[in-house]
Amino acid sequence: MGQKGGRDAFVSQGFDTWNKKDAFRTHVGGVDSFHSKSREKCEFLMREKQAINVVLRRQTEADDHKYKVRLRVSIIVARLLLKTVLLSIREEIDQDVFALLVDESSDVSKKEQMDIVLRYVNSLGFVKERFIGVVHVKDTSSLTLKNAINEVLTSNKLSFSQIRGQCYDGANNMSGEFDGLKALILQENDMAFYVHCFAHQLQLVVVAVAKKHDGVSDFFEQILLVVNVVCASYMIDLEGQLEIFYHSCIKDDRFTSLKGISNLSRLMVSTGKHRYYPLVYKLLKLSLILPVVTASVERCFSKMKLLKINLCNNIGDEFLNDALLCNVETEALVKVENEKVMERIQKMSARRGQI
Template sequence: MAGKQHGRDAFVSQGFDSWNKRQSLRDHMGGIDSFHHKAKENCEFLLKEKQSISAAFNKQTKIEEKIVLDICKEIGKDVFSLLVDESSDVLKKEQMVIVLRYVDNRGVVKERFFGVVHVKDTSSLTLKAAIDDVFTRNNLSMSQLVIVGVAKKHDGVDDFFKQLSLVVNVVGGSCKRQDMLRESQRERVQMSIGNGELETGRGLNQESSLIRAEDTRWGSHFKTITSLMNLFPEVRHVLAYVEEGSTLSNRNQAFGILKYFKTLDFMFYLHLMYEILHLTNVLSKHLKKKDQDILEATSLVRRTMDALKSLRDTGFAKLLSKVFSFCQKHDINIVEMTENYVTSRGRKT
């Protein structure tokens, strides 16, 4: 290097001339802000393991793992709600942000950032698989999700949803049964139109089928209940067919479901969960709108809470009237409400 810059060309272009002169070495090293000293300082930093980039990343990872572990310990086996959002990073790679909301042992509602997961796309199946993986790695369970957990804390509701899942599996267990369901529905619709019981028009009386519910998508539970109520005669017809001519396991399942269909438990929970999930489903659809105003959203939540409170406080008689009407329509014996009622578990009420 030439001029007043530190270092001599003797050290870089013309061999190591004058290497034994101390002043030449000092000139090459330069002052405290010289390139030489800065390079030496950076080299020393690099050799210090605690100040390396990898060490910083490892330290950050350990902190994150401890935070996640503390959150999981705080939740324990209790229920929590899940908040999920998806977006893309600066490299246009899809990612999912997970936040957990729960109540700690002091009754304080907490909302904690749980992590960011990269996903190949933002379809519901991919996001569900990613959530399953996160839950598995952190010893959390889908059954702890608050709406699933609250439902399963009530024996009757838990039994109802188990039976509902079994109905979908048995009725949709083969193409023949699905075809039988559709054909039976078509015949009933034609007969009802002929009797003047159904109106005709565009979009009316379309073919439908039983919808399978998913634990993390409670709107699908509402659709399952709705489809069962609409296809109740056809479902009973298919179950009667299975009961008469199938494997022993399927016959026993069909027999058990048909027996459960005739209980007050089933009829009551069918209509109760329909009413509850109908209200929450309407709210959910409105909140998913991207142009939803925060004041309008707050008002919707308040109205939904008021409607649920009204259902709890004064809606029993109206609900029971719907249960009896449904039973009468489908030729199911109505219980005498003045007599003692024995539950499926043998308890008198």
């Protein structure tokens, strides 16, 4: 052990040996003296950027930044997935017709939310009911609801002119004859036939058709009940097509065991008859898209109540819409191809290389 110089001269006893040359040398001492260690600590203090706590904090900040970048990218990818889901729904409908199912309810934070579901027949003849969004509305007046619906449809490149059916509850703001949502949409499109969600007559017709084994014959007996919704100029052509189609079906074994008009729709597409009898198929689609109940919308509200609970009542409107879309449209979400998402990411901004 070397001599440990230094003492508490500067703090208690004072330093009075200035005239002795070796006094400072003795005070400084060796490498492990009190003076040397104090000087080392002073230098460390002056070089704060190299201090271990500063270095660790800097690394933590860098990791935090990287985490935020990864989180931001994950959110972007998730929203691109949702946009791809909506795009797939929009492409399925394209310029075809659909029915509108709407209902509104308050969430756990007492905010009025409106769920929108579209009912349509896809290119394969299958009836689909797709949730396209939940919208926070400041009030439940019919005009406010109409404007919100128009905004959602426009954002998905759809329009009121494509609506052939609308289904709501019996509240006056929804089904009022003069100033309800039904009336406002009918002013935009007089072909948007309104069906109360408790319209059991249409439901009984569908059930009756579904129970018949000789579904084709019964189908045409029931379908004549809704022929009056077709433009009069098509009546003669439609009647002619119906008769020809009927006789072609009774001679085709594939049409002898139908269980309902939805099966007839799919079978017409798979056999190509929807191209030969377009008016019959159009009438069939109109019958299929007319909604009977708003069960799909109610299921969306049930999902919303599971997502937005008391512990998570500060969820924003956009996040709620995205989360609800993921939970409701799981079938469409699974079908999203990774390549399509990567292609959309690639188009977002210029990149050094292709993904």
